[in-house]
Amino acid sequence: xxxxxxxxxxxxxxxxxxxxxxxxxxxxxxxxxxxxxxxxxxxxxxxxxxxxxxxxxxxxxxxxxxxxxxxxxxxxxxxxxxxxxxxxxxxxxxxxxxxxxxxxxxxxxxxxxxxxxxxxxxxxxxxxxxxxxxxxxxxxxxxxxxxxxxxxxxxxxxxxxxxxxxxxxxxxxxxxxxxxxxxxxxxxxxxxxxxxxxxxxxxx
Numbered sequence: 001x002x003x004x005x006x007x008x009x010x011x012x013x014x015x016x017x018x019x020x021x022x023x024x025x026x027x028x029x030x031x032x033x034x035x036x037x038x039x040x041x042x043x044x045x046x047x048x049x050x051x052x053x054x055x056x057x058x059x060x061x062x063x064x065x066x067x068x069x070x071x072x073x074x075x076x077x078x079x080x081x082x083x084x085x086x087x088x089x090x091x092x093x094x095x096x097x098x099x100x101x102x103x104x105x106x107x108x109x110x111x112x113x114x115x116x117x118x119x120x121x122x123x124x125x126x127x128x129x130x131x132x133x134x135x136x137x138x139x140x141x142x143x144x145x146x147x148x149x150x151x152x153x154x155x156x157x158x159x160x161x162x163x164x165x166x167x168x169x170x171x172x173x174x175x176x177x178x179x180x181x182x183x184x185x186x187x188x189x190x191x192x193x194x195x196x197x198x199x200x201x202x203x204x
Contacts, residue, residue: 003160003162003163004163004201005163005164005165005183005200005201005202006106006160006163006164007106007108007157007159007160007163007164007165008100008105008106008107008108008164008165008167008197008202009107009108009109009110009153009159009164009165009166009167009177009182010097010107010108010109010110010131010167011109011110011111011144011166011167011168011169011170011173011187012109012111012113012121012128013086013111013112013113013169014169014187015090015093015167015168015169015187016089016090016093016094016097016125016127016128017086017088017089017090017121017125018086018087018088018089018090019085019086020085020087021039021043021078021085022035023084023085023087024077024081024084024085025038025039025074025077028074028077028081029074038071038074042064042068042071042074042075043064043074043075043078047060047063047064048078049112049143051114051117051138052112052113052114052137052138052143053137053138053141053142053143054115054137054138054139054140054141057079057114057116061075061076061078061079079117082117082120083120083124086121086124089125089127090190092189092190092191093187093190093193094127095190096190096193096194096197096204097127097130097131098127098130099204100202100204101130101131103204105202106132106159107130107131107132108131108132108133108134108135108153108157108159109128109131109133109134109135110134110135110144110149110150110153110166111134111135111136111137112137112143112144112173113136113137113138114138115136115138115139116138118134118136118138132157133156133157135149135152135153135156135157137149140152144168144170144172144173144176145170145172145173145175145176145177145179146176147176147179147180149176150166150176150177150179150180150182151180154180154182161180161181161182162181162182162183164182164183165182165183165184165185165197165200165202166182166183166184166185167184167185167187167193167196168184168186168187169186169187169188171186174186183200185197185200
């Protein structure tokens, strides 16, 4: 007999709110090829992930400016215009989150997010305060898909891993949750999420 799902854990970026660094940078670096080079060689995904792990923006910027002094303004634009990278929520996903909470289900969030930008996101998107709580990678120095962050979240919120389902747009993060003993589904849209939850006995 499978364990009944009692805990539902949401990722945030690209599940509840849109995220795209190209939005401000299409203005900052209009040339498409140059912009792709910049994200591949300067403000890379790996560089940004270290802010999610807790590195300060000032340290992060200093590191890149030392190597690319001619691009200082473009480098500092990442944090300066971060708010433009998260322009809207996914209303259909948020509706699922809010319905689950309204039904009395235990909903928490687990996110790779820099500590300061997460607080900014909470101000802009008040629904991020509705779940029972959140683990923010930048607050604890751990990032998905490291199994330790899932274990930390489960301990912090007293979750039974076998009774927990996790929702994330990143397949490696889904695999990380499964390695921690959780159920997990790969988010590609609200309709698929509804059917995935239904398959685990949760009708929304």
